[in-house]
Amino acid sequence: MAAAKTTSGPGGSIAGAARDAILAGVVALGIFGPLVGLKTEQNMQNELVITTRWGLVAIIVGIVIAGRFLLTTTIWPAMTRNKMRDKPAATAGEIAFRARLARWFAPTGLVFLFIYPALMVYFLGFQGSLKWVDNFGIQILIYVMLGWGLNIVVGLAGLLDLGYVAFYAVGAYSYALLATHFGLSFWLLLPLAGTLAALWGIMLGFPVLRLRGDYLAIVTLAFGEIIRLVLINFRELTNGSAGISSIPKITFFGIYSFELSAPNNFAKVFDLPMSSAYYKIFLYYLILLLALLTAFVTLRLRKLPVGRAWEALREDEIACRSLGINTTNTKLTAFALGAMFGGFAGSFFAARQGFVSPESFTFMESAVIVAIVVLGGMGSMIGVALAAVAMIGGTELLRELDFLKAVFGEGFDPDQFRMLIFGLAMVLVMIWKPRGFVSAREPTVFLNERKSISGSFVKEGHG
Amino acid sequence: MEIFLQQLINGITLGSIYGLIAIGYTMVFGIIGMVNFAHGDVFMVSAFIAMIFFLLFTTVLGVSSVIMALIAVMIIAMVLTGLLNWAIERVAYRPLRGSFRLAPLISAIGMSIVLSNFIQVAQGPRNKPLPPVLSGTITLMERNNFAATISYKQIMIWVVTAVLLAGFWYVVQKTPLGRAQRACEQDRKMAALLGVNVDRTISLTFVMGAALAAVAGTLYLTYYGVVNFSDGFTPGVKAFTAAVLGGIGSLPGAVLGGLLIGLIETFWSGYFSIDYKDVAAFSILAIVLIFMPQGLLGRPEVEKV
Numbered sequence: 116m117a118a119a120k121t122t123s124g125p126g127g128s129i130a131g132a133a134r135d136a137i138l139a140g141v142v143a144l145g146i147f148g149p150l151v152g153l154k155t156e157q158n159m160q161n162e163l164v165i166t167t168r169w170g171l172v173a174i175i176v177g178i179v180i181a182g183r184f185l186l187t188t189t190i191w192p193a194m195t196r197n198k199m200r201d202k203p204a205a206t207a208g209e210i211a212f213r214a215r216l217a218r219w220f221a222p223t224g225l226v227f228l229f230i231y232p233a234l235m236v237y238f239l240g241f242q243g244s245l246k247w248v249d250n251f252g253i254q255i256l257i258y259v260m261l262g263w264g265l266n267i268v269v270g271l272a273g274l275l276d277l278g279y280v281a282f283y284a285v286g287a288y289s290y291a292l293l294a295t296h297f298g299l300s301f302w303l304l305l306p307l308a309g310t311l312a313a314l315w316g317i318m319l320g321f322p323v324l325r326l327r328g329d330y331l332a333i334v335t336l337a338f339g340e341i342i343r344l345v346l347i348n349f350r351e352l353t354n355g356s357a358g359i360s361s362i363p364k365i366t367f368f369g370i371y372s373f374e375l376s377a378p379n380n381f382a383k384v385f386d387l388p389m390s391s392a393y394y395k396i397f398l399y400y401l402i403l404l405l406a407l408l409t410a411f412v413t414l415r416l417r418k419l420p421v422g423r424a425w426e427a428l429r430e431d432e433i434a435c436r437s438l439g440i441n442t443t444n445t446k447l448t449a450f451a452l453g454a455m456f457g458g459f460a461g462s463f464f465a466a467r468q469g470f471v472s473p474e475s476f477t478f479m480e481s482a483v484i485v486a487i488v489v490l491g492g493m494g495s496m497i498g499v500a501l502a503a504v505a506m507i508g509g510t511e512l513l514r515e516l517d518f519l520k521a522v523f524g525e526g527f528d529p530d531q532f533r534m535l536i537f538g539l540a541m542v543l544v545m546i547w548k549p550r551g552f553v554s555a556r557e558p559t560v561f562l563n564e565r566k567s568i569s570g571s572f573v574k575e576g577h578g
Numbered sequence: 579m580e581i582f583l584q585q586l587i588n589g590i591t592l593g594s595i596y597g598l599i600a601i602g603y604t605m606v607f608g609i610i611g612m613v614n615f616a617h618g619d620v621f622m623v624s625a626f627i628a629m630i631f632f633l634l635f636t637t638v639l640g641v642s643s644v645i646m647a648l649i650a651v652m653i654i655a656m657v658l659t660g661l662l663n664w665a666i667e668r669v670a671y672r673p674l675r676g677s678f679r680l681a682p683l684i685s686a687i688g689m690s691i692v693l694s695n696f697i698q699v700a701q702g703p704r705n706k707p708l709p710p711v712l713s714g715t716i717t718l719m720e721r722n723n724f725a726a727t728i729s730y731k732q733i734m735i736w737v738v739t740a741v742l743l744a745g746f747w748y749v750v751q752k753t754p755l756g757r758a759q760r761a762c763e764q765d766r767k768m769a770a771l772l773g774v775n776v777d778r779t780i781s782l783t784f785v786m787g788a789a790l791a792a793v794a795g796t797l798y799l800t801y802y803g804v805v806n807f808s809d810g811f812t813p814g815v816k817a818f819t820a821a822v823l824g825g826i827g828s829l830p831g832a833v834l835g836g837l838l839i840g841l842i843e844t845f846w847s848g849y850f851s852i853d854y855k856d857v858a859a860f861s862i863l864a865i866v867l868i869f870m871p872q873g874l875l876g877r878p879e880v881e882k883v
Contacts, residue, residue, distance in 0.1 A: 145661045150623070151700045153630050163633055163706060275680050277687075322868045329613045329683050333818065334867050337860040340815070344860070348853040478811065482691055489684055531703075535695040541688025545681050546673045 129188065136184035143179040147172055221497065228403055232396045242390065249395045250511055253402055253467065257460055258507045260406040262487040262499040264456030267413055269485065270494035271422065272449035273429025275332040277481055278339025281319070282312040282454035284346060284476040286461025291359040291471045292352070301365040305462055312458025313451040320450030324443055339481055346473040358472025365466045367397060398467055405463060409456045410496055421448055429494075479534060486541050492550055506537060580719050583726040585848040586841070591732045591801065593840020594739035598794035599817035600824070600832035601746070602787030608763045608827035609783050610675070615686035616666060618814010619693035620788055624659040624795030625805045626697055629706055631655065632799070644711050648800065652738075655792040663788030664781055672777070690810070697807040707804045735797045742793055743833060746786070750829065759783055763827070812856060816843070819863040825876020834874060 152172040155163045231252060235244035261283065268276045289308040293299050319338045323331050346353050353359065364373045372380055373394040387393070416422040424445040427435045436442055465471045487506055491498030510533040599621050606614040631651045635641040641650075670689050674681045712734060715727040750756035758779045761769040770776045798813070799805050820839040824831025839859060847855040866873065 142661060142665050145658055146665060149627055149630050149658065150697070153634065155630060155633060155701060155706055157704065157707075161707070163629075163708070165630070165633055165638060275683065322864070326867060326871070328679050330867050330871065332680070332683060333613060333822075334864050337815070337864045341857050341860045341864075344854070344857045348857075479691070482687060485684070485687070531695070531699050534691055535699060538688045538691030538693075538695060542670045542685050542692065545677070545685040545688065546670070549674070549677050549681050 132184055132187040135187055136180045139183040140176050140180040143176045144172070147175050151175060224500075225407075232399050236392070236396070242392065245392050245395055248392070248399050251508055252399045253395070254511060255504055255507045256399070256402040256406050257464060257467075258484070258487060258503040259500050260402065260409050260460045261457060261484045262491065262503050263406065263409040263413060263496060264453050264460065265484050265488050266453075266491075266494065266496065266499050267416075267425075267456070268449050268453035269488050270499070271413070271417070271425040271429065272446060273328075273425075273493075274446060274449060275328055275335075275485070276450075276453070277332045277336035277478070277485060278319070278342075279335075279453070279457055279484055280476045280478070280481040281339040281342040282316060282457035283461040283464065283480070284342055284473075285312045285315050285454075286458030287465040287471045287475070288346065288353065288359075288461075289458070290462035290465045291362045294363050294466075295359060295361070298363070301363075301462070301466055302368065305459060308462035309455040309458040312461065313455035316450040316452075316454025316457075317447055320447050320454075324446055336478065336481070339476075340478060343473050343476050343478075346476070353473075356473055358470055358474070360470045362465050362469050362471065364394065364469070365398070365401065373397070398463075402460075402463055402467075405459055409459075412452075412456075413496065416452070421445065425449055426494075483534075483537060486537050490540060490544050506540070510536065580721055580724050580726040581848065583719060585844045587726070587728050587732060589841035589844035590837060591735050591840070592844060593820075593837035594735050595794045595798055595801070595836075596813070596817045596820045596839050597833040597836025598739060598742070598790045598797075599813060600820040600836045601829060602791050603818050603821040604824070604826050604829060604832040605759075605783050605787050607821070609759060609766075609780055610671075610682075612671070612682040612686065613818070614671075614787075615683060615814075616670075616689035616693060617787065617791060618812075618817065619690045619810035620659060620663055620666070621791040621795050621798075621813060621817075622805070622807065622810030623662060623693055623697060624655050624788070624792035625799045625809065626701060626706070626795075626807075627658050627792070628652070628655040628796040628799050629708060629805055632708065648711070648734075648796070652793060652796045655796050656789040659788045659792035659795070660785040663784045663791075667781055667784040672780075690814075694807050694810055701807065703807060705804050705806045708799065710803055711800055731801055735801060738793065738797060742790065746790065747829070749786070755779070755782060815863065816859045819859055819866070822863060822871075823866050823873055825873025827877070828873070828875045831873055831875035 152167055152169050153165050154168055155165055158164050232244065232248050235247045235252075238244075239247065261279070265276065265279045268274050268279070286308040289311050290301065290304045293304050293307070294301070319335070323334045326334060347356050349355075366372050374380065417426070424435070424440050425448075427438070427440060428442060428445050432442060435445075464475075468475075483506070487502045488499055490506065491500070491502035513532065599617065602617045602620070603614060606612060606617070628651050631654050632647060635647040635650060636644075641647045666689055670685045671682050674685055712730040715729040716733075717725045717727050719726045750759060758769065758774045759782075761772070761774050762776055762779050766776055769779075798809075816839055817836065820835035821832045822835070823838060824833070824835025839862070842862065843855050843859055846858045850858075
């Protein structure tokens with residue numbers, strides 16, 4: 116963090132780089148020395164006492180010095196050289212390979228997603244597959260869906276929405292309240308939750324239409340927080356921070372139930388051994404289909420006038436307006452559609468957890484979804500999906516790695532590093548690849564032939 | 579009347595803290611046009627630095643005078659937080675000048691997440707309570723068993739805020755650094771052509787903002803006596819609200835906005851409902867941004883093609 120970075124490094128001289136690295140080390144010592152080296156803990160009398168950890172500080176400062184030295188002596192000069200050198204034109208074989216990769220990646224990925232639970236059951240048995248289908252499969256797919264939903268607002272229309280989790284909350288609470296109070300089925304409530312979320316999207320979208328990028332971001336953040344605070348304080352309706360529990364499970368289209376006591380229980384009807392794996396696999400396919408619906412709708416909409424208008428709006432709002440595009444409607448449809456998919460995901464989330472509380476809808480959750488969209492390359496569907504897999508799957512995987520405990524000691528909890536990694540990734544991606552991992556955006560409209568556009572020609576997020 | 583007076587005193591105290599944080603937002607926005615989302619977390623880190631050094635002075639080094647300890651802690655917190663914000667600007671914001679418009683904001687959100695989670699990992703997720711300091715009060719008015727009081731802590735907060743704001747106003751209005759800052763705010767390219775070191779001026783702006791946030795952090799810590807890694811977000815958003823309400827980019831506006839937000843918050847929780855006090859602050863933010871984006875003392879922004 117403290118590796119001070121200058122755009123014009125001290126010309127590659129070793130002495131200069133060393134001096135620079137020492138300076139970075141001093142800065143790091145100043146920052147990390149007290150905050151890491153002096154850990155405050157409560158003792159038995161509830162008083163704070165200081166325990167020192169100078170070894171850890173030394174390691175961190177060492178890493179900063181070494182990292183800074185490497186950056187100035189090798190990495191930056193190498194990067195500058197790469198930039199200076201003209202990129203050799205890709206050979207015909209390379210282009211063909213890339214085209215083939217692009218064409219085959221999505222179908223192969225889809226096939227893999229559809230057989231993933233079967234593979235897990237085949238290799239690990241029904242009980243063994245639970246963790247992999249539930250913690251990894253469903254969890255990642257929820258975030259893929261949320262990422263794709265937010266991608267409509269941020270990636271396509273270029274409106275940075277920091278309160279997306281509000282719509283997720285609207286969907287979750289709509290299902291939770293209507294299902295527990297009126298016993299309505301998930302299949303009825305799913306479209307209803309989506310509609311309600313979309314209405315909220317329009318309601319919250321309407322006043323913020325006139326705002327520019329960063330003001331819009333802050334106002335959406337405020338709306339997200341207001342909704343969460345209302346959920347906490349409106350105890351008569353939402354049961355406050357205690358949340359709503361025992362939300363009914365989703366039925367198999369009303370034919371079979373997954374509740375243990377029900378007469379038409381799935382396992383009983385087919386004389387299968389009792390297991391919660393069937394329900395999890397069913398949920399997996401359900402969220403997969405919901406996510407694919409999001410992707411399908413987005414892909415189709417991009418070809419419609421409204422989709423074109425979103426992308427035009429993202430690139431330049433003033434030009435857009437002067438061409439006669441109704442920016443009000445364009446922005447509102449983006450908000451409403453994004454919110455609707457957030458609402459779908461929310462009601463699925465409520466049904467899957469069986470429990471909702473305002474805890475699940477904090478600003479951090481919004482930040483995670485924004486991070487996924489940003490890291491994936493705003494506007495790129497595959498990129499968003501890959502970012503969700505990397506970030507959610509990666510952090511779930513951290514929990515599984517037992518050898519980390521052996522390295523860092525028994526009390527080591529990798530989960531607490533989750534958000535730290537998210538934050539660092541956001542900063543690093545902005546510096547290194549501001550257009551995300553998968554930054555190549557195919558132009559959707561082109562004259563005669565398809566040309567890729569350099570990022571420097573577009574003003575993304577200007578609106 | 580007593581209740582009103584008490585809420586007024588509490589509100590001004592809270593407002594002073596918000597005002598000090600809001601200056602950091604408004605200066606950075608004025609000079610490079612970015613919402614420094616991480617500023618609230620810089621404030622929180624400064625409170626942690628103050629907490630650690632206060633503990634170090636009183637328990638380990640055995641400094642007996644609380645006043646001396648507090649002054650020393652405040653100065654150390656200002657220096658270290660300034661250093662931290664300087665490093666953050668160099669690492670996370672400077673490479674993004676000239677990138678697309680939302681890039682610095684996203685980077686700042688990332689930085690805010692990094693800071694709060696770094697503190698959680700380094701110092702633990704639990705509340706950090708300090709033994710009460712300066713616990714005396716002065717009774718101003720008393721009737722029907724309700725006394726409007728002002729505590730020594732509140733007096734200290736008012737005095738420190740007033741002194742620092744005066745010093746800060748002097749720096750911005752009367753020194754070469756302040757002149758360079760105002761020049762960069764008006765036109766960065768022109769200032770660079772006239773020999774102002776723009777990068778250095780921006781760095782120093784971040785350092786000054788952080789130093790004021792560190793004062794706010796120290797005052798917050800002594801006022802509430804407890805700090806937690808998640809304490810940066812809400813005061814940060816409220817201080818941003820203050821900056822927007824006063825007119826973002828305007829320094830007197832930030833102080834005015836801070837006082838107003840502090841007063842609105844305490845009167846709201848005193849007379850209406852304490853549960854919804856944060857909702858009130860967030861609603862003001864949304865309403866001001868939508869209907870009055872130039873704020874009370876700000877200049878309306880002209881959209882240029």
